[in-house]
Amino acid sequence: MSRRAQFLEVLGIPTEWLPREPRAGQAQPDAAAQPAAVPAAEPPAAVMTAPAAAAAAVDYPEALPDAAVAQPAADEQVAPEPVPAGPGAADVQGEREAAIATMDWPALDAAVAGCTACGLCRTRTNTVFGVGARQAEWMLVGEAPGENEDLQGEPFVGQAGKLLDNMLGALGLARGRNVFIANVLKCRPPGNRNPEPEEVAQCEPFLRRQIALVRPRVIVVLGRFAAQSLLRTTTPIGKLRGTVHVYEGIPVVVTYHPAYLLRTLTDKARAWEDLCLAREVHDRAGAGA
Ligand code: URA
DSSP: OOHHHHHHHHTTOOSOOOOOOOOTTOOOOOGGGSOOOOOSSOOOTTOOOOHHHHHTOOOOOSSOOOOSSOOOOGGGOOOOOOOOOOTTHHHHHHHHHHHHTTOOHHHHHHHHHTOOSSGGGGTOSSOOOOEEOTTOSEEEEESOOOHHHHHHTSSSOSHHHHHHHHHHHHTTOOBTTTEEEEESOSSOOGGGOOOOHHHHHHHHHHHHHHHHHHOOSEEEEESHHHHHHHHTOOOOHHHHTTSOEEETTEEEEEEOOHHHHHHOGGGHHHHHHHHHHHHHHHHHHHHTO
């Protein structure tokens, strides 16, 4: 089975949809209400913009739904108080960022595990550092741990993670082998609420250092929140897709979050286009290395 067919299968699109000729006198349905037709061939090489992406200006709706298993009450957890903001806080933050920017893997690992820079330290079960090959050519960046990730200390281990693994498999990739997977936030926001700007600001130095240490050939950002945080923009995901962005000198391709893809048939084929673009960017970066 071709990689493309394999990918469509893992996304739950077993057959290709071909547009039907309208019968005489039959009105054309509203294009916006139609599922996206799966492209009949692999996307062309060196796609830098995707007109289809603009048409798909659909933001990744919010994070994963709250899970059924109850979290331990916050007051049952033993966690240190977060570092308070106050006079000189900017200097302290600057020093913290400078220190993180020079850390090696073990120091970074320890710093994340012991982080108390925001209130999420009080409700987390585990920090979720990231997983994968530390010299990976591919890096994937998601939003924040959900309930399962918080419990297991590993990113993308729930339903969305299964889909992500299948998508990676269709590209010949696997977590732990040639991909490093991380999140913008290393701790779970309670109830899977959206991360607060202050939480993102405190966690960002960790992700920046991870990216600097891995130095991947390409970063694939999963979902609106991660894309807007990493690229520091408020542009909707539909407009961020299909273009190669740059973060600290590394090419970045934006695609939909797997949790969103689990629910939205119409954008699954577009995710394949995004991954094809990422593969091209990866291959091109390798050719120039
Ligand atoms: N969603 C994310 O963005 N990251 C995870 O690790 C799990 C779900």
